[in-house]
Amino acid sequence: MDANLYKKLVAKIPLFESLTPEELDRIIRISKLVRIKPGIQVVKEGSQANSMYMLVEGTVRVEKSVPGARELTHLADITAPSVFGEMALIDGSPRSATVTSATDTVLLIVELASFQRLRRAYNPAAFKILRELAYMLCKRLDEKAEIINKVLENPEGTMGKLDEFFNPSDMETR
């Protein structure tokens, strides 16, 4: 696959939909193309988040540790074209899940430091992405507020089931 095809794939990812072709070019230019075989750990739960990953070929597996369980719990599979780890662009907080390639995979990796340079220069591409991330944060806040409200409505009946309310998609992006 060539760079133009990757660009077309990235353009389909909702996070980048508002970018002009030139702005998308800017983001792709600061990314690094990486090809990996199946079974390679891309993101480790708990590690410092310093990159966003644009998945342009293949499928990755998202897993999370659960207290008391010896093996990681499978949360979701992500198939190209998609993005994961994008919240790293905001605050670099620890990763909330482990991501491993399930097939031959091609990634465009945007490092936080590169993105921060665009952000500090008030580049429109960076801020269009940040605005989308801000929407996502608002959506997550609503979801979490709903969990809290459910507990407030019925504290004893809900408490033991709180983990059922967590949305697996919440784990994919930080």
Next chain:
Amino acid sequence: MRQVSVFKDFSDEELHILATVFRVRRYSPGAILCKQGDAYASLFVLVAGVVRAYQEIMPGRNLELGKSDAFAILGQKSLIDGARRWETIEALSDAVVLECLRDDFLRLFRANSVLAYKVLDFVITDLSNRLRQFDLVIEKMLSTPHKSLGSVLDALSEAGGALGGGTRA
């Protein structure tokens, strides 16, 4: 406006534009800046006075989200998603507030205004911090041994302004 830390590095020209986007509102004690459920979306910068934010969690029962004084910023989520307010904000004293309507913010953003980017830069960091506070609240709820409404409310109170209180600008 330069006293508000989020605006302190703005150029004179940016402050001039800002002054056209933010409108000055004055409130008396007891006046409501915004009401829970309102579809009216805006960002508030409190420049004088004290306000309280609260949420009605069930009929007749309010959850206090905290008090804010000068240079606090409130309504960040409303600015981004335009969703209904999830808190009521009430003036506790004479208060002066700068208000930026969401539509005005979006117009600036669409024009690729650095000013809008600077506001977004602050707001997104704040939203991210709030999300982390929410996670802590939920984690605390999960680990609370006695699952009563009182313990849940305690967990929420400890989270301070996570649900909608002001953030020091």
